[in-house]
């Protein structure tokens with residue numbers, strides 16, 4: 001459920017007509033709905049009521065300061081995967097004791113930064129990382145609370161590029177190796193084993209992989225308990241899918257029932273790292289049609305492109321396309337390819353999609369673009385990063401202005417041998 005809807009024939013974000021935002025900031029732009037973000041956080045928590053939980057929003061899905069701050073106000077923590085994201089979380093007001101640091105390649109500098117900030121937990125993904133973190137912590141006179149991120153070797157049944165819990169994926173530590181590594185960690189004075197972490201993939205639309213993975217996680221928790229490892233919590237990761245089109249992912253309530261059944265009796269705090277579920281449907285990408293090109297097929301060329309929203313090119317993702325002006329009832333739908341201006345054949349948002357009549361100047365929205373949208377944008381083709389706008393009720397605010405060409409090109413530097421103008425007479 002989201003708060004983007006037609007009202008008197010015009011697509012609104014909450015109470016704000018999107019055409020008004022387009023007039024203010026130009027196109028293309030990202031628009032996020034505060035009410036939708038808050039609603040998804042609440043929906044995720046409702047089923048877990050009564051359990052001791054901490055929801056650590058996975059920042060990588062959408063790391064705009066205003067989005068993080070909205071969630072921090074709602075009491076969410078943060079799951080970060082870089083020193084940059086750690087800084088973003090802290091600046092947006094997430095308390096350090098609600099921050100968990102994930103990722104396979106943390107540098108010593110990032111570890112030191114996180115230890116100095118006093119974060120809750122490091123999710124460690126390999127034995128060398130375990131030793132490196134121990135060394136950094138001892139050097140700083142600290143003890144790092146850790147979870148080992150275990151890989152349960154479960155196929156999440158999602159797109160290959162977003163599955164993470166199989167043996168051949170680079171993520172985590174084989175679950176069979178975990179007991180030995182926990183014993184080793186317990187003997188290192190810079191570390192304090194406090195938790196087990198797991199994250200098997202993204203956009204899961206079936207509970208069964210979760211059930212299989214969580215069962216293994218439960219067995220491991222009981223085993224470690226017998227081994228005398230004093231766990232305080234479990235980190236169940238993120239990955240719950242959302243409806244982009246016709247998918248019917250499990251509801252947060254179904255997911256919560258599973259969690260309760262498998263972990264409710266352990267007396268451990270339960271942590272979660274949802275990203276997409278919180279912000280995916282809370283964002284849209286608004287674009288303007290530049291040309292309609294009839295070349296055997298109908299190509300609708302719009303001013304947004306794959307550099308602005310990479311998901312269709314990268315993950316074959318399907319995004320609903322809707323005009324900002326509601327089509328008349330019974331308006332004819334005909335197949336069209338919605339494409340951007342970037343010089344790549346992969347710059348296609350929708351192929352042979354049944355779309356209403358569209359003409360140059362019309363505004364359209366790609367829905368469900370709040371997660372892994374703006375954060376994955378690049379400036380390919382020297383296209384400035386898009387503005388991001390946050391709506392709350394009747395208000396809207398530009399939470400990131402459009403990048404200027406000066407900011408984009410002005411970062412380049414000429415070496416001395418190119419900075420003099422060519423001598424007079426040079427060809």
Ligand SMILES: *Cc1c(COP(=O)(O)O)cnc(C)c1O
Pocket residue numbers: 058060061079102103199201202203237238239240273274275276277371
């Ligand atoms: C990406 C990621 C998440 C968030 O995944 P979603 O599918 O967006 O919920 C959570 N935890 C880790 C470790 C991740 O890498």
